[in-house]
Amino acid sequence: MASTEPTSTSAPATTPHAGPAAAPGSTPATPAAAAIILRTPSKYITSSSPAAPSAFKAPPAEWLVRTWSVTHSTLSMWRSAQNVRISYRLLPDDASGRPRNEDRVEYESNKGTGPKKIKSVEGTNLMGTDGTFDWRGKSWLFFVTSHWEILGWGERPVAGGAPGEVERWVVTWFAPTLFTKEGIDFYSDRREGLSAETAAALQTAIATTAQWPAPLATLAKDLLPVDINLPWAE
Numbered sequence: 001m002a003s004t005e006p007t008s009t010s011a012p013a014t015t016p017h018a019g020p021a022a023a024p025g026s027t028p029a030t031p032a033a034a035a036i037i038l039r040t041p042s043k044y045i046t047s048s049s050p051a052a053p054s055a056f057k058a059p060p061a062e063w064l065v066r067t068w069s070v071t072h073s074t075l076s077m078w079r080s081a082q083n084v085r086i087s088y089r090l091l092p093d094d095a096s097g098r099p100r101n102e103d104r105v106e107y108e109s110n111k112g113t114g115p116k117k118i119k120s121v122e123g124t125n126l127m128g129t130d131g132t133f134d135w136r137g138k139s140w141l142f143f144v145t146s147h148w149e150i151l152g153w154g155e156r157p158v159a160g161g162a163p164g165e166v167e168r169w170v171v172t173w174f175a176p177t178l179f180t181k182e183g184i185d186f187y188s189d190r191r192e193g194l195s196a197e198t199a200a201a202l203q204t205a206i207a208t209t210a211q212w213p214a215p216l217a218t219l220a221k222d223l224l225p226v227d228i229n230l231p232w233a234e
Helices: 076-080 196-208 214-220
Strands: 007-009 067-073 081-091 100-109 118-127 132-137 145-157 166-174 183-188
Touching (some): 145 196, 166 196, 183 196, 183 214
Antiparallel strands (some): 067 183, 081 100, 100 118, 118 132, 132 145, 166 183
């Protein structure tokens, strides 16, 4: 989702998909690390620029329905936060038949040692068929809108993990809002975040194969790890 300034509540004391889209509810195939593909956000596609990789397929809507740790981000507001997570839930289609989901971002301050309060932002997404989303905030953020896109997604075997154990990952780009700048995030479906191997593979893909325009490549240099300090406040 496109991040915004949070509201506050008290806490009680995946490898880009290079093949056909997976069927709803199924697990996508796990390509080799070398197959990672990160497309260019639509904002930067022009008649003279390279087209988005034809191998990119958007994930099934159901694939996003889980809680993701935000493990790396260019967003400055996350420098003072920890355990940033985004949960997605499917909603009924809108009146025109366009699929929707809702998201809830939660995080804690990384300052101090006492009990943590959870801050949160909620919104609703209208989903495109190409991994694009139009977001609108809820509650007092109802007037805030933004656009975000999945640039790559998939899953990889966990190095040193149990047989068949995988980690899912997502790379997202979000347009600026009234409160935040344009940015890039990495997601992981593991509370502890991406493995070092997957984080390095994504950074390598950005540096070597993404073919991003200069402004986006420069923005990606601001991708920094987001603090994770388990357990999460619940």
